[in-house]
Amino acid sequence: MKKTFIYSALLFCGVLTAQTSVKGIVFEDLNQNGKKEKKEKGIANVAVTNGREVVLTDKKGNYELPLQSDAIIAVIKPSGYKIQVNKDNLPQFFYNHKPAGSPKGKFEGVAPTGKLPESVDFGLLSQKETNDFTALIFGDPQPYTLEEVDFFARGIVAEVEGIKNIPFGLSMGDLVGNDLSLFNPYIQAIKKIGIPWYNLLGNHDLNFDAKEDKLADETYEAHFGPANYAFNYGKVHFIVLDDVLYPDPRDHDGYWGGFTEEQMQFIANDLKTVPKENLIVLAFHIPISEPDGKDDSFRDEDRQKLFELLKDFPNTLSLSAHTHMQRQDFFEKKDGWLQETPHHHYNIGTTSGDWYSGKLDEKGIPISVMRDGTPKGYAFIHFNGNKYTVDYKVAGKPEDYQMKVFAPKVVAKAKRTKSGVFANFFMGSKKDKVVYRVDQGEWKEMEYVEVQDPSYVELVYEWELSEVLMPGKRSSDPEKSTHVWRGNIPSDLAIGEHAIEIKATDMFGKTHTANTTYRIDKVK
Missing domain, CATH: 2.60.40 (Immunoglobulin-like)
Incomplete structure (x- = not known):
């Protein structure tokens, strides 16, 4: 007994x-x-x-x-x-x-x-991994309807379907737009790319009827697994995080960008297993940057805690989406970064662009240019050991389409003009150099300006100026872009057509070019 x-x-x-x-x-x-x-x-x-x-x-x-x-x-x-x-x-x-x-x-x-x-x-199964590889990154697919899933499938996925020599892809949140029954149609679209595909949670992927943050990702977990995880490839360590606090802990209304104490513990414990010389890539939906002084989209103390955890890792990159604009941000010591070399935060342009708005292309798909003038598209991040470079690929355009140029079609001979040539360099930042020349003359620096991209303004107000109803839906109002440069238009040249050449050098030392023309004519 x-x-x-x-x-x-x-x-x-x-x-x-x-x-x-x-x-x-x-x-x-x-x-x-x-x-x-x-x-x-x-x-x-x-x-x-x-x-x-x-x-x-x-x-x-x-x-x-x-x-x-x-x-x-x-x-x-x-x-x-x-x-x-x-x-x-x-x-x-x-x-x-x-x-x-x-x-x-x-x-x-x-x-x-x-x-x-x-x-x-x-x-696990052993595989040969080189330290030189490329990842495919999608910002905000965010379809609200099955029709928009189809736009995503035909306008984005079809372009990279069957892609070779890319070991994996990642979608940066807002996989769908509030209707979580669209997770499965999204999955069926993305699987056609034919490569392993990782995902992360966005603010439009939540269970909005949840009363506490830890229960807001239940449907996401059922389809994709944990909202916080990590993996290694080559000399790169990826940390994928849910940075959407829902309900907002301040007033329990809406959401706020930030991390929980459990997430901070996970990051700290995870980093203990990673060699200090490896590149740390963090991916989350809401940007940690707040370029507008009135912006309070991310909890400041969480960003600082993250920087504390990264202080002994000299090679870092963070990625976000969410804003439906593209931006390069650099955190320095004055911003709370704890190293001499600034931290690069890349806020990626989206595959849904401006929420599937704008005129329809020849396939009946919205052109969906974003409010800062960045066309919809996706990013390729090329890794070489613990270093990286980034290419932004505009959907439906050649790989070398990296700038949108706006210039007057005609100016008056020898008359002073306030018209200018504008270059929207999609991957650009204030740190980059953009130059131009007319008729193969002397190269001159263009002025960095934070203005609305006039080419996008033209697109938007075409809806107001049209006397017939246009198919599609009007795009969102323009916002100031962080990657526009301006040059003066000379009017004292010969009557006739003149060629403008623009050259931009990005943060990785790569050079990109664009061309346009304008005409000088006599006032009659």
Whole structure:
């Protein structure tokens, strides 16, 4: 009787242990069936996380982590290995532990996962990874309707479908526009690209009926897994984060940009496993930058805490989307950055552009130029060891289309004119140099100006000036752009047509050119 009692007590303790911790093994999945076979060896020194703590596997590939009743266990992909993807090309690097499932809400969350398995295992497959690679980045697909999913599929996805030599892609949040039933149509569109595709959470991907932040991503988790995770490729460590606080902790109305204490712990623990010389790339939806002094879109103390965690990593880059404009920001010591070399934050232009607005192109797809004059498109980030460069690709245009030029069509001979030539250099920033010349004359510097892009102004007000209804929908009002330059137009040249050449040198030393013409005529 006594032995039976002791056995029962031990069994009871075992159940408690199983409920408060999770164990498993990270192994080389040679036959790619997702199950650990006897001949398949464990992999040592692989990071695994519960969303807060991060541990490394032992020499046999074993790990153990604390466990709560609602948690996602995820492996942090090491360099030299690949994560298996499902039929929709979504990386399967996590185990969703929700024994009772998500709370009931407008949109379905995670179904009950039941009892925790005795071992939560992660199978990886070794692969050859070079330190020189390129990632494909999409900002805000954000369809509000199935029609807009179709615009996204035909206007963006079709252009990169079957792309080669790109190991993975990432969408920067606002995968859909409030209607979370569009997650599956979005997934079906994105899978056609044919490469592993990562995603992150945006403010339009939330369960808005949630009463607390930790429950606002239940439907996202059901489709994509954890909203906070990390992975390695080559010499680059990627940290993907949900930086949308919902409801807004200040007044419980709307949302605010920032991080939770648990996220900060995750970042701190994760970075302990990363070599200091590696490039750290952080991706989140809402920008950490607030260029307007009146802007309070991101909680300042969270940005500073993030900078504290990054202070010993000399190679960093952060990415965001959200604004439906494109911008390069640089944080210096005066901004709270704790290193001599400024931190580059790239706010990426969106694949939905200005929310699928504007005139329709020849395929019936909205041209959707953004409010700062940046055409809709996507980015390629090229990594070489711990260095990087970025190319922005305008959808439907040649790769070398990097500037939109606006100039008068005709000016009066020898008359003073306030007209100018404007260059909207889509990837530009105030730090860049843009020069121009007329008729192959002397190169002159263009003046950096923070103004509305006149070529976008022209697009918008065409709707007001048209005497017939135009297909599509009117674009949003123009806003000041952070990548426009202006040059004077000479009027003292010969009557006739004159050629303008513009040359921009970006932050990576790459040169881009654009051309236009204008005419000089006599006043009659």
